Amino acid sequence: MTNSENGDSQGGGLPTVWIAGGLMAVVAVVGVIFWIGFRSIDEQPAEMTMKADPANLDQVTIGAEIYRTQCAVCHGADLAGQPGWDRPPAAGPRPAPPHNETGHTWHHGDQQIFDVVKHGPGMVAGIENYDGGMPGFENDLSDDEIWAAIAFIKNSWPETIRARQHAASMGEAAVHAEHNGVVQNDETSGEHQDDQQHDH
Numbered sequence: 001m002t003n004s005e006n007g008d009s010q011g012g013g014l015p016t017v018w019i020a021g022g023l024m025a026v027v028a029v030v031g032v033i034f035w036i037g038f039r040s041i042d043e044q045p046a047e048m049t050m051k052a053d054p055a056n057l058d059q060v061t062i063g064a065e066i067y068r069t070q071c072a073v074c075h076g077a078d079l080a081g082q083p084g085w086d087r088p089p090a091a092g093p094r095p096a097p098p099h100n101e102t103g104h105t106w107h108h109g110d111q112q113i114f115d116v117v118k119h120g121p122g123m124v125a126g127i128e129n130y131d132g133g134m135p136g137f138e139n140d141l142s143d144d145e146i147w148a149a150i151a152f153i154k155n156s157w158p159e160t161i162r163a164r165q166h167a168a169s170m171g172e173a174a175v176h177a178e179h180n181g182v183v184q185n186d187e188t189s190g191e192h193q194d195d196q197q198h199d200h
């Protein structure tokens with residue numbers, strides 16, 4: 001069951017236990033750094049991604065007004081989107097999708113929704129000159145206003161959908177922290193993709 005010969009197979013006589021101990025120390029130090037980092041950003045680590053809080057009715061009220069003036073023209077006053085949004089368009093940009101529970105918006109974490117609204121779907125998709133049919137709101141809305149609009153959208157969801165989307169946001173935040181702390185995107189991406197083959 002165990003590899004009893006491992007200790008001698010390293011060469012140089014450095015026992016495996018020292019290597020393991022060293023790795024654990026590194027992991028512990030990195031963990032503490034993250035912990036301190038998060039504490040200084042927000043005293044409530046569990047809620048650190050809740051920049052769009054559907055339970056904050058002040059924010060939701062502000063967001064409702066932003067949605068009505070900036071988003072409803074395409075996504076619908078009732079958040080139901082435009083007809084045909086789920087079919088590929090014959091030509092031109094896509095119809096606007098719904099933001100209610102019938103749509104796809106809640107499959108994204110908060111940060112990704114924010115990025116779509118701020119920079120437009122094309123930038124988020126990473127496609128140059130992509131005509132997503134939706135402008136980025138970078139120049140028209142402040143970050144707080146964008147978060148408020150998202151809070152309003154989240155407020156419209158039933159509790160089960162909110163819970164599932166919240167989980168997506170938390171997973172997203174963990175990946176975000178990883179990227180900020182460990183600048184080895186090539187290494188970490190391997191964890192999510194079984195395809196370990198590299199084209200040379």
Ligand code: HEC
Pocket residue numbers: 066067070071072073074075093094095096097103104105106108113116117121131132133134135137149150
């Ligand atoms: C001019 C029309 C238009 C306006 C105004 C508009 N959108 Fe959109 N929006 C679209 C279209 C079209 C898409 C689909 C783009 C695509 O998938 O290529 C979209 C996609 C999105 C998505 C991604 C949904 C998903 O499931 O991935 C979000 C989130 C979104 N819009 C939020 C907003 C918010 C919030 C506002 C107001 C601040 C807004 N939009 C204003 C047309 C618009």
